[in-house]
Amino acid sequence: MTYLNDEEWRELSKIILTITRGDYATWRPILFSGLSLKFRAILPNNPVPAAQVRLDLNTMKGIPLIADGVIPLDVYLREAISNFEGLFPSEETRLKEFLAKVRQAASGAPPVGPLQRAEVEEAIVHQDDMLPMSFMHRAVEASRSVAKIVVPRILAGNPATVHGAPVLHNGTCWLVAPELVLTNHHVIQARAAGTGAASATDLDLQVDAAEILFDFDDDTTAATAITKAKLVWSDKLLDFALLRIDSNRPWLEVARDIPETPAGHQAPALNVIQHPRGGVKRIAIRNNLMSGASESELRYFTDTEGGSSGSPVFDDTWSVVALHRSHRVATDVQFQGKDVAYLNIGTRMSAILAHLKQHLPAGTIPELGI
Structure with a gap:
């Protein structure tokens, strides 16, 4: 399979030449630095920058997935976004859109429908974010249940x-x-x-x-x-x-309701314990406000990556409110004064439990009261 269509591959080639200002030979090792030596060894070489970019993209087009689950194009795009952040705003936006498309296609996750405008557009930065030490103790305990x-x-x-x-x-x-x-x-x-x-x-x-x-x-x-x-x-x-x-x-304990907004805050926080990119367990507890909700979904700013699919989304009492599933490119949404590239999407636990109760005979899963 190919993650992008022909026009998008051509557009990506032009963007890479633009952001590297024609000096692709210097930036090329950096863009591929997150990939194995074995993969880099198969890349063909050409002294002409435009030709080299096309050859590299064609190689990644022909090898959409490495056996260990790494997606070469995902790594390449991530390095481009990271190294040229803020220098080429319109090109950076397109790279982020390409990355989101690659990750959604590679994961096989069902497409996320159009996002409603985020209820939280500008977080209040100057607020009391101190939490009791028991918050961290409960986080450590919760992490034992995540794999x-x-x-x-x-x-x-x-x-x-x-x-x-x-x-x-x-x-x-x-x-x-x-x-x-x-x-x-x-x-x-x-x-x-x-x-x-x-x-x-x-x-x-x-x-x-x-x-x-x-x-x-x-x-x-x-x-x-x-x-x-x-x-x-x-x-x-x-x-x-x-x-x-x-x-x-x-x-883990499950919460059926959306967490309430703490006094003096604009929105509740949502925390995620996850294994991003198949790596070691990580916890996201900062810049993590809920953006909005529907009957079946929660939207939030909390950081996640590929490999985080299936993570529990917690409220501040460490009860699970949603199952993280995907993300979608966000437009015209700001968080703490900056444009947001993505909003994350989770399926509400209340929707999952209701589905199980509706479709399974009583007594099928007594552990969940179903």
Whole structure:
């Protein structure tokens, strides 16, 4: 598959030449610095800047995914945005739009509909953001219930490979009840957009072979791995999947209502514990206000990245209010005086629980009162 259409590839080529001011040879190593030496070794060389850009883009077009789940174009765009931030506003906006399109297509997440205008456009910066120390203690306790999930792509009963290595999809999951973890439907599908859904047999095989890694908090300690999960229920529209695993770990409390706005603040805060880009566990607790809500979704400014799909979205009492699923490019939205590139989207826990109660016979999931 290709993440961009032909016109967008041509536009991207022009943008890269514009922001590097024709000195692509100097910037090229930086743009590819986040990729492995093995991948960089296959890139062709040409002394003409425009020709070199086209060759590099064609290579990434032909290799949309590396076996370890890395998307070369995602890394390339991220480096371009980071290194030229604020220097070329219109070009930067287009790069961010391309990056959002790449990530949505690669994840296989269902498209997010048009955003309503954000209810919070300008956060109050000068407010009392101090919290009791118990906030951090509860955050640490909550993190024990959050895990990285690695799902292999299986086609017709066989593991998919790239250059002999398995194709893996990274996400985040968390314990919503004893022995029950929640993640996104698109995470267990392990398919890019436009490639078709996994068959029921392949889906069960992917869930069974998925590796759920608790305690992956840093690179120096061994994670606790759990496999042989079983799919209980999933829904594409709400983008959730409920899996049963063998675990005696603590689970997270769920809040059915939207958190109230604290006195003196403009909006409630929403915190996310996640495994961005399949890396170690990280926590987002700053610049994290809720933007808006509907019956089934929450929108928020909290930082996330690819691999954060399936993360729990917490209120300040560390109860889960939503399941993080995706993001969408935002236009004409400001946060703390700056234009916002993206708004994040989560499925409200109240909508997920209502769906389960509606579609499953009573007593199917007693742990959730269903």
